[in-house]
Amino acid sequence: MTRSNASPHIVVENLTMAYGDFVIQRDLSFTINRGDIFIIMGGSGCGKSTLMRHLIGLKAPAKGTIRFGETSIWEVDSDARQEIMRGCGVLYQRGALWSSMTLAENIALPLSEYTDLEPDQIRRVVSLKLALVGLAGFEAFYPSEISGGMQKRAGLARAMALDPEILFFDEPSAGLDPISAHRLDELIRELRDSLGATVVVVTHELASIFAIGDNSVFLDADSKTMIARGDPHRLRDESDDPKVQQFLTRGESGGGI
Amino acid sequence: MGNRLPSRKPVAEALDQGAEVRKITFDAAEVTDWDSGLLAFLTEVNRLGEKRNIDVRLEDLPNGIHQLLKLAAAVPEKEDTGREEKPSSRLADIGRWAQQAASESRDFFDFVGNTVLSFLRLITGKARFRRVDFFLTLQECGPTALPIITLISVLVGLILAFVGAIQLEMFGAQIYVANLVGLAMAREMGAMMAAIIMAGRTGAAFAAQLGTMQVNEEIDALITLGISPMDFLVLPRIISLTIMMPLLCIYADLMGILGGALVAVFMLDLSPTAYYLQTREAVPLIHFAVGIIKGGVFGVIVAVAGCMRGLECGRSATAVGQATTRAVVTAIVWIIVADAALTFIFNLMGI
Numbered sequence: 261m262t263r264s265n266a267s268p269h270i271v272v273e274n275l276t277m278a279y280g281d282f283v284i285q286r287d288l289s290f291t292i293n294r295g296d297i298f299i300i301m302g303g304s305g306c307g308k309s310t311l312m313r314h315l316i317g318l319k320a321p322a323k324g325t326i327r328f329g330e331t332s333i334w335e336v337d338s339d340a341r342q343e344i345m346r347g348c349g350v351l352y353q354r355g356a357l358w359s360s361m362t363l364a365e366n367i368a369l370p371l372s373e374y375t376d377l378e379p380d381q382i383r384r385v386v387s388l389k390l391a392l393v394g395l396a397g398f399e400a401f402y403p404s405e406i407s408g409g410m411q412k413r414a415g416l417a418r419a420m421a422l423d424p425e426i427l428f429f430d431e432p433s434a435g436l437d438p439i440s441a442h443r444l445d446e447l448i449r450e451l452r453d454s455l456g457a458t459v460v461v462v463t464h465e466l467a468s469i470f471a472i473g474d475n476s477v478f479l480d481a482d483s484k485t486m487i488a489r490g491d492p493h494r495l496r497d498e499s500d501d502p503k504v505q506q507f508l509t510r511g512e513s514g515g516g517i
Numbered sequence: 518m519g520n521r522l523p524s525r526k527p528v529a530e531a532l533d534q535g536a537e538v539r540k541i542t543f544d545a546a547e548v549t550d551w552d553s554g555l556l557a558f559l560t561e562v563n564r565l566g567e568k569r570n571i572d573v574r575l576e577d578l579p580n581g582i583h584q585l586l587k588l589a590a591a592v593p594e595k596e597d598t599g600r601e602e603k604p605s606s607r608l609a610d611i612g613r614w615a616q617q618a619a620s621e622s623r624d625f626f627d628f629v630g631n632t633v634l635s636f637l638r639l640i641t642g643k644a645r646f647r648r649v650d651f652f653l654t655l656q657e658c659g660p661t662a663l664p665i666i667t668l669i670s671v672l673v674g675l676i677l678a679f680v681g682a683i684q685l686e687m688f689g690a691q692i693y694v695a696n697l698v699g700l701a702m703a704r705e706m707g708a709m710m711a712a713i714i715m716a717g718r719t720g721a722a723f724a725a726q727l728g729t730m731q732v733n734e735e736i737d738a739l740i741t742l743g744i745s746p747m748d749f750l751v752l753p754r755i756i757s758l759t760i761m762m763p764l765l766c767i768y769a770d771l772m773g774i775l776g777g778a779l780v781a782v783f784m785l786d787l788s789p790t791a792y793y794l795q796t797r798e799a800v801p802l803i804h805f806a807v808g809i810i811k812g813g814v815f816g817v818i819v820a821v822a823g824c825m826r827g828l829e830c831g832r833s834a835t836a837v838g839q840a841t842t843r844a845v846v847t848a849i850v851w852i853i854v855a856d857a858a859l860t861f862i863f864n865l866m867g868i
Contacts, residue, residue: 316741342743350741356734360650370742373645418738 266293269426269458270315275324277310284310287485288324290477297452297459297472299492302479303507308462309353311479312430315460317345328426346374349419350428354435355411357403363390363414364399370421389417393447409440416447420455427451429461433468445471466510470496478504523554525561532569541566542574545582556585628825632755635747644748651753658719659761663768665718669710670702670769674776677701682785691785695795698777703804705811707770709856711762712815716848720823723754724844727827728837736828746828755820762816763809770808807868811859815852822848 270292277284284307292298300308313319314326317333325332333341357366367386371377377385390396393413403411412432419427429448433441445468452459463469469476469492476495478488480503488495488504496508506512532538541562559575559582566573575583605613638644681697727750730736739746774796781787826844830836 313737318737318740345741346743348741350738352734352738354733356738358735358738359730359733369647369744373742373744 266296268292269294269296269329270460271325271327272315273325273327275311275314275326276322277307277314277319278322283322283484285479285484285486286323288477288479290486290489292458292460293475294458295452295456296474297448297461299469299473299476300460300462300479301464301469301476301492301507303464303481306479306481308464308479309430312428312460312462316348316350316428317341346422347424348426348428349422349424351412351415351419351430351432353430354408355403355415357411357415357418359403362400362402363395363406363417366403366414367418367421370418374422385421389420390414392420393417394443409436409444412436412444413447416444420451423455424457426458426460429459429463431463431465432461433463433465438467441465441468442471448472464507466508469508478507523558525558525565528562529565532565532571538569538571540572540574543577545578548579551579551582556582556589559586560589624829625825628828629821631747632751632821635745635752638748639752644745644752646749646753651757654753654757655761657722658715658757659764662715662718662761662765665714666711666765666769667772669714670707670772671776671779673706673710674698674702674773674778675780676776677706677773678777678780679784682780686785691781691787692791692795694777694781694785694787695792696799699774699796699800700804702770702773702777703800703808705808705856705860707773708766708808708811708815709852710773711765711769711812712819712852713849715758715762715765715816716819716822716845716852719758720819720844720848721841723820723823724827724830724840725837727751727824728830728840731828731830732832732834732837751824751828754824755817758820759813759816762812762819766809766812767805770805803868807863811856814855814859818851818855819848822851 268291272291273289275288276286277288288311300311302308310319314321320334326334328344331340331344333344357363358369361369364383364386367389368382371382371385372379375382387396387399390398393416395410395413395417398406398410398414403414406414427448432444432448436444448459448461449472451457459472461468461472473492476489476492477486478495479485480487487501488499492508495504499505499508528541543559559578563573563575563586565571575586635644677698678694681694682691685691685693685697727736727746730750736746736750739749778789778792781792782789823844826840826847830840
């Protein structure tokens with residue numbers, strides 16, 4: 261995919277993330293362009309999900325700035341931040357559907373909160389979103405009544421409810437069988453192409469990384485900072501960092517552990 | 518591994534006694550079956566050998582053992598995981614305890630403040646929650662609690678009457694059982710019993726529900742959508758319980774008085790009418806009002822404790838259990854403290 265008109269959508273500068281005194285990652289700087297599928301990758305426990313929590317406004321950085329367009333999201337008040345976050349859809353690791361509501365109610369909640377649609381129109385939008393993720397007819401089901409893969413897809417339908425500009429995915433293929441994982445990857449790519457959304461994916465699934473990623477950042481748990489960024493294919497072919505090489509080739513190249 | 522593991526002690530002792538040993542070999546020709554016990558023993562012998570510069574020969578062991586030992590030695594033990602127990606002094610313990618107490622009370626006031634703000638948003642019509650959720654909670658806090666409240670209150674009334682009857686019978690003043698039971702239930706026991714039952718029943722349920730939502734990232738999902746969990750989850754729960762507690766309290770009072778009447782009629786041979794009239798005489802409505810006010814306050818306490826512990830829950834199954842326990846303990850402690858304070862205040866006011 262050629263992007264001659266790449267314009268920055270999310271800019272992270274000198275970000276340091278910490279829980280109290282315990283630093284997770286320091287000095288992260290990267291840019292996520294409009295329309296990219298951006299991969300945040302790294303081994304287990306390196307702070308990928310924590311980075312996502314920073315990006316979606318759940319956790320304040322210890323240092324550094326995160327800008328969405330022109331706005332630094334942690335330097336404005338919480339109302340303004342929420343306004344920005346309304347333009348983001350998030351698919352959590354296990355779907356995070358509200359368990360006391362049916363799938364239809366889950367997807368309808370953001371719609372009834374933030375749009376002026378009539379109940380009847382909301383019902384139609386909900387059906388459409390469910391159909392998009394292949395769950396047409398499951399409106400009246402509770403999250404506990406469907407399988408894990410279906411919960412994830414329903415979560416995606418909810419994330420798309422308000423037609424967001426940016427979609428975040430936390431480990432989309434974790435816990436899915438290879439076929440469902442592949443279908444979810446396809447879906448992510450199609451959504452990007454058709455909605456023109458920017459997609460940020462936290463994952464360590466190699467198949468997904470190469471199937472959908474345009475750009476990426478690689479977090480390292482030992483040095484506590486990023487050690488590579490760029491197109492994952494290029495990183496695999498050209499990076500001379502042994503850790504990145506090992507990760508992207510499933511440990512089949514490079515030295516010992 | 519049902520039996521004890523072989524110990525390395527005999528080996529170590531043999532090494533201490535004997536002359537200089539350079540090499541340890543194993544004769545495993547007759548070994549037909551082995552399990553992790555042997556592996557653990559061999560690892561220890563190996564480590565002993567390393568310490569004393571003895572060559573431990575593992576080559577003669579069955580192939581599987583050999584490979585597993587190599588696997589176990591492949592990644593060296595991780596150091597500086599920061600998990601060693603640091604010896605702590607008494608002073609440091611006290612300091613840590615004080616810091617924790619300070620941060621916990623800050624959290625508490627934070628939560629109460631947020632609840633008040635949330636109420637203000639409700640009054641100005643900005644806070645929103647689903648009406649269905651509210652009515653479900655209302656039902657959960659009220660009608661479905663009636664059976665257990667009935668049982669406990671009748672029994673408490675019964676017990677009070679029994680205790681009183683034995684003493685009062687000595688003076689031939691059995692009829693005053695009605696005063697005892699009526700006053701005790703209306704002013705104290707009705708509200709207290711209802712509150713403690715609701716703390717164990719509904720407060721715990723609140724903490725478990727919100728805690729599980731925290732574990733499932735459902736609360737995060739609300740926040741990223743810009744929906745305040747205080748408005749959406751906490752407010753309907755606090756309102757429901759605060760509405761229902763005074764009602765449950767009245768119900769508990771009446772059930773307790775009924776329990777007292779059972780003892781009076783069947784044990785003391787008083788007529789039901791006499792008991793009723795005596796109760797009416799002895800317990801004017803103001804006493805019920807005292808109990809109902811207490812009930813309302815207890816309702817707020819139980820709901821706040823449950824929701825606060827639920828929202829501050831960690832992200833594991835154990836954390837949900839802890840949140841539930843802490844919700845009940847916090848609620849009961851505060852119920853007793855508030856009861857003492859209110860009783861004192863009502864006393865001063867002469868009610």
